[in-house]
Amino acid sequence: MSKDKEKTNIIGETEETLRTRVQSWGFSAFHGSQIFNWVYRKYSKSFEEMTDLPKNLREKLEKQFFIGYPRVIQTIEAKKKDAKKYSFLLEKNTAIESVVLSGDGERTSFCISSQAGCAVKCLYCATGRMGFIRNLTSGEIVGQVLTLMENHGKPSSVLFMGMGEPLFNFESVVSALRLLSGIGIGVRRLSSRHAGLQHGSTTSPGQTSIQGLRYPSAPQLRKRDGRSSPLQKATLCKILKMLLYSTEKILEKE
Numbered sequence: 001m002s003k004d005k006e007k008t009n010i011i012g013e014t015e016e017t018l019r020t021r022v023q024s025w026g027f028s029a030f031h032g033s034q035i036f037n038w039v040y041r042k043y044s045k046s047f048e049e050m051t052d053l054p055k056n057l058r059e060k061l062e063k064q065f066f067i068g069y070p071r072v073i074q075t076i077e078a079k080k081k082d083a084k085k086y087s088f089l090l091e092k093n094t095a096i097e098s099v100v101l102s103g104d105g106e107r108t109s110f111c112i113s114s115q116a117g118c119a120v121k122c123l124y125c126a127t128g129r130m131g132f133i134r135n136l137t138s139g140e141i142v143g144q145v146l147t148l149m150e151n152h153g154k155p156s157s158v159l160f161m162g163m164g165e166p167l168f169n170f171e172s173v174v175s176a177l178r179l180l181s182g183i184g185i186g187v188r189r190l191s192s193r194h195a196g197l198q199h200g201s202t203t204s205p206g207q208t209s210i211q212g213l214r215y216p217s218a219p220q221l222r223k224r225d226g227r228s229s230p231l232q233k234a235t236l237c238k239i240l241k242m243l244l245y246s247t248e249k250i251l252e253k254e
């Protein structure tokens, strides 16, 4: 984390934005791809070590950005060593958690947070009892994955099943998904759990997929008695808004 409020966290920048940025500074766009590589594939913690970049570009980066990994404040490993919990401290003294699951020893799943606290308040959930604190930025979401990858290698899957309801932080989650795709974690490895809707999404008939997140179809939203709960109604409303938002974005690009 940086104490310099003027600087931007480079974790969260896409390859495209980095290429555009360095070009605007008068450097080759190729250097943007090199920076992307250093940050997301080599887990670089300083611009100084990006030795294939011109020195004046490294100095420029130093002035504009910081490399803001979430700070690990505690790790707890299960006795069977099949799960490890990471507690992180983010900016604004925000604490979140991620979990690495390596059940059968062959597959590793990262369970990451999309929000600090949660407004949904599911009765069984400790996060729900905390209440909502704030949405995480895409950089803070990806920062969890980078930290876990550095320690555990590339995961078999990334699950948005940590703190928060990912659908309520849609823009940051979608940006994070794009970034994770850019570092070779394909959308098929990513799944999301939604409160009251569907737990541990997998592809099944009738589901709608938007940029890596899968949502249940209308019949799946219905309760057994044929009526929707207030939460389901609220979430359905949110999904419809997001569908409209996504459609607008697609149309903007055409």
Ligand code: SF4
Binding pocket: 118, 119, 120, 121, 122, 125, 126, 127, 128, 129, 162, 163, 164, 165, 194, 195
């Ligand atoms: S949506 Fe998830 S994080 Fe939020 S209260 Fe429910 S179980 Fe907990």
